[in-house]
């Protein structure tokens with residue numbers, strides 16, 4: 001019997017606003033406990049939460065970028081549950097009228113084909129605080145700095161049918177929120193969190209099986225591994241004729257398994273009702289148009305344009321458009337040195353190598369687009385060799401000094417002057433009689449070694465092409 | 477009865493409240509009276525009336541995204557029955 005998985009993802013995305021969603025407390029991480037708090041986010045009686053306009057703007061941006069229809073009227077609702085990370089006893093969220101519904105994003109499957117994954121809804125809500133449990137006594141310590149940090153919850157349709165597709169979906173979503181600059185999109189640090197609903201059914205069946213909800217996955221890899229495990233577990237149960245229990249399970253990364261969440265599983269009974277403290281939000285068509293017009297080029301559009309404009313291979317385009325900053329760097333560079341393929345290669349190989357060494361982002365890099373363009377021009381004009389260019393790039397990377405300055409100050413200009421080259425070539429020929437004999441005996445490959453010796457003596461500054469010609473002339 | 481004792485128990489447990497059985501009897505009766513009183517509203521014909529979430533017509537009250545300092549940690553801890561190292565100390569739930 002063959003089974004297929006039916007997966008839906010719920011992603012919580014922390015927005016990078018300066019202040020919280022309903023109060024003016026800072027959203028900065030890492031402050032001492034309970035220092036970014038106020039009567040509103042502490043849940044004191046009699047306070048009045050007011051919506052941060054930026055949160056709405058960010059929500060609208062993501063809604064448009066995920067092809068959703070936007071609800072003109074938005075209501076905030078109270079979602080009740082009692083847990084110490086939530087001082088009010090309810091979370092302000094959206095229920096009946098979320099900001100957006102019925103969208104989709106496109107992912108690329110393993111085989112290169114594209115697939116649309118539906119977005120059921122996107123809504124705005126506030127984050128909860130943090131609990132630290134005492135490991136000896138039955139106590140918990142509560143830090144409410146994170147309480148009220150703005151979140152978008154993005155719920156997908158159950159249209160994901162494999163763990164790899166779930167990974168792709170998350171990658172596309174992360175790329176979107178980063179391009180839109182509305183979130184850091186970092187799963188390890190919790191600015192992107194993902195829960196998964198998964199069930200399996202006989203291939204071809206249309207009815208859904210009993211689902212489990214998976215939590216506690218802190219990276220794309222965890223999500224994929226947890227889903228893979230859960231598919232195996234549910235398949236084994238089905239084949240054994242057993243029932244799948246609808247429950248919440250936690251991913252245990254150390255053991256590589258999912259386990260039922262401990263404690264009494266209360267049926268979700270949140271008693272939602274409209275929050276009377278927050279008045280409705282009405283979003284005009286003009287406002288949506290404004291946001292739409294201000295929307296930057298999204299990753300998928302950028303890739304299409306790069307293909308048409310620069311004629312680069314698909315893999316190059318994927319790497320170059322991985323972030324907006326990198327794509328901008330590439331384009332700036334091509335404006336000044338119009339050889340897209342060469343620029344792409346230098347960015348993807350040499351520049352990426354340097355950035356990877358220090359785990360830096362292109363935005364933190366001292367090399368500017370004009371630096372790379374300058375360097376490539378120096379190679380193109382035969383002023384420096386490719387090898388010297390790599391050394392120069394490292395120096396620019398470390399210091400931010402322009403390549404031309406480095407070349408001039410350190411006398412790195414390629415030696416093309418024949419008198420100098422002839423004399424070095426003669427020296428090398430005299431010092432290596434055996435190799436010269438071999439060459440004369442027909443072992444033409446030895447020439448590479450001799451050219452290498454000349455390059456060594458000139459500290460890489462000789463023009464290798466010319467050296468080659470001179471050597472053949474001298475010993476051939 | 478408009479509300480059963482089981483429902484009252486369920487809501488109490490959602491709210492982390494616990495009652496003695498005799499208290500539960502009293503509360504159930506009281507809630508029942510309240511619900512019967514509220515039920516009068518159902519006598520009105522509201523077909524064709526849009527649901528209203530707020531009593532006034534105001535929409536769109538926003539704040540700009542600006543940070544303001546509010547409370548010191550000491551002030552934030554002022555009302556806490558128990559605290560430790562600037563954190564609220566509570567009974568462990570899970």
Ligand SMILES: [Zn+2]
Pocket residue numbers: 020023024025036037038039040041042148
């Ligand atoms: Zn606050």
